[in-house]
Amino acid sequence: MLIISLADSATTAEAYADVNITSVPATVGMGGTIGKRLKRYPLVIEQYTAEIAGALLFIDQYGVESQNTGKDGPTRMDIVNESLQKLQGVHESKQRIKIMDEVTKIEIAASSSDAVTSYPNEASDDDATDPTSPFAYMNKDF
Amino acid sequence: MYTSIPRVRTLTSFTDSSQMPDENIAGKIRIAGAMIDSAIGYTYVLPLKFRYGNTIVFTGEATGAATMAVVVNTVTYDIAIVATDNASSIADKFRIAAGNSADFLVDDL
Numbered sequence: 001m002l003i004i005s006l007a008d009s010a011t012t013a014e015a016y017a018d019v020n021i022t023s024v025p026a027t028v029g030m031g032g033t034i035g036k037r038l039k040r041y042p043l044v045i046e047q048y049t050a051e052i053a054g055a056l057l058f059i060d061q062y063g064v065e066s067q068n069t070g071k072d073g074p075t076r077m078d079i080v081n082e083s084l085q086k087l088q089g090v091h092e093s094k095q096r097i098k099i100m101d102e103v104t105k106i107e108i109a110a111s112s113s114d115a116v117t118s119y120p121n122e123a124s125d126d127d128a129t130d131p132t133s134p135f136a137y138m139n140k141d142f
Numbered sequence: 143m144y145t146s147i148p149r150v151r152t153l154t155s156f157t158d159s160s161q162m163p164d165e166n167i168a169g170k171i172r173i174a175g176a177m178i179d180s181a182i183g184y185t186y187v188l189p190l191k192f193r194y195g196n197t198i199v200f201t202g203e204a205t206g207a208a209t210m211a212v213v214v215n216t217v218t219y220d221i222a223i224v225a226t227d228n229a230s231s232i233a234d235k236f237r238i239a240a241g242n243s244a245d246f247l248v249d250d251l
Contacts, residue, residue: 018245019196023213029205035197049144052174
């Protein structure tokens, strides 16, 4: 049976305590074993990380000899790379995998790194010397 | 690290730690984590938030009636055991007892 803290690492101290199981006493023939407290990241991230690590190990251990077998590291890596592209939203299929929070079931916080930081308006101009411009700026290199 | 060494051992069947040391797997997990961060860094806020998880594995067969007091985060959850209970039924009873916890949720497995 798995117990998951409702608080996330934004409130780390509380989250750490929230799964602090201190007693499951033996009672009339029944008992229980307390597990190890672990960090839980979104499951899709946990799975892809394990898949990548496994593919790297297979490449190290078996190289090309494992081609077309269950230990085919390069093929596994190709599959995971496709998944990573879907996470980024750049896969040729246009599919996008969203990372959802395990408890709230909503998408985790999005980065604003490549978001548009200002939008053109009536005062916008393409003349860089015009003090009223703004252009449409993005934090991105093209 | 986004995953654990036992998880990778299970996935790859590299279960013999004398032939595949933990350090080797930990190194690959670090590389994998860096690849994940590189892939999603422009899409999601890094570092990713996490939650804490823990497990209780109930065992045994009840031999009578009594109350088991399970303590999680200083809160006591009393589980009424009857003579016909087993590990599965006790897990269900704990799930019900802890169902309204403000601190944690319990999975259905």
